[in-house]
Amino acid sequence: MELELRHLRTVRAIADAGSLTRAATALGLAQPALSAQLKRIERALGGALFVRGRHGVRATALGELVLERSRIVLPAVTELQREAARFARAPGTARHLRLGGTHGPLLGALVDRLADVAPDARMTTCTSWSERDLAGQLAEGRLDFALAGTCGSASPPGAEGLVWQEVAVDPVFVMVPAGHPLADRAEVDLTELAGEEWACVPGDGCFGDCFTASCARAGFTPRRMYETDTASLVHLVQVGRAVGLCRATFPTTPGIVTRPLTGTPLAWRHLLGWHAVTQGRGTAATVLAQARMAHAGVAASSDSYTEWMAAHRVP
Template structure:
């Protein structure tokens, strides 16, 4: 078996994600398929590249050696492909273009709508990805012009050198979603202790999400049962009272679910706009800020939080 770039890309994804499950989601393949591919690579090299355990996958000594040589090749190929695609798109384009990326957010629709009004005649494309790291590398590789990402507190993102960035929100609190009939839902602010007996659900494929939640729960002396899954599944379980889950404070009200702030705001993220140095940020940032204010106005609890913290984002659009 000869190693190809796709094999090296898979190894890098496993190392970056720290687990086969998360790496498979980022690569868009099934976990069994990725596991089989890793086993074939290891058989070809005659040794294990990752040690597997309950906490995930960690590179072995040989794995670190292979990764040190694989990463420059993968990044070089990504840059080559990105540059080729950029040139091909530029050749086809009749006018200006803007390729934006974003992690999941309630403000994407408003941002996109505002950009289309602000930049008439511009070909605007959108890529949504669960991984902020993947979006940052897409910007660095020339496959995106600009990306809106969130950085979990305590789990800093590795922003590629040379990119420019602006902070939209230095510390956005993460609220908690719970069933309407949950006892804690009767209160305007929820204490972590009130959720000690609940099953928590987090999406481990979101960069830093599980580590951030685990750190906060541990600091509070809590060790609740945890489910790993996407937040669409989480919502259905929350409604049934089977789990609670962190959520964005801009999450809209629902008749079947309560959204509440956590006392002391222990969970938080930083919101960043990151761009290629050749991309002007002003228009994109201004429209993103306006879209964010719109979303905050619709979420009453978060709007009150912004007012209490004297945030300029609390003012009307």
């Protein structure tokens, strides 16, 4: 593993918090995930950075060296981001918008809308199933804006200087093959799927835990969960190997129907993120407005979602 700026920020956060538990809370991570990340950083640097004690953690000699260097490197990178932002806004400079996002149709819809409002801008995209990876790329200046998401009301991925704004909240639907016994239902109760195997696209938030908890409340434990890319998920559902979990905006796909779950036990909150230093308020407001309109367009193209919104009186 190569050392990255986000790793230095993680080390700084642990030192500032004085304990892994407090640092994990500040970063919006589970403590086991932060501990695993610290071990990877320590392996990359060749030794332990902290010693754990009853009252928290303290830096080792190597840890002090890394912290000292980070106090120089991180402010320098922040200043570089400011300089780059000023350069990008200078008259005569062609704007290059670097957009990131997780799986789903929203990123493409946003690019389409931005192409209309900024016809001279060059746009590139980067996709990742990891919300934390997207947050890291924003923090390091490798992305201008990122579409990520959280399960329900969970906190957005944390990184210093990032701003997250809500685009929309979708119910989580279930995908079943067109010939499935429940395919003609207006909605499906989770208990009716107790005997199924499942498929979803992986993430590093709490969605998996929330799904398991919802199944437990329904009185069963999921038989198996396939975590895979979107194309493989679609295939597993089409051939009847599994039922899938998807956002309500999932596009119409041959051989598959999407149905809401009774009581909406799971929800997905779409977020747009950017770095407060590198993005001006006007640009951020424009991209956020376009993201919200892009979501409305994607939602309107889904028959099952529009029916759900009408039934629940969502404007």
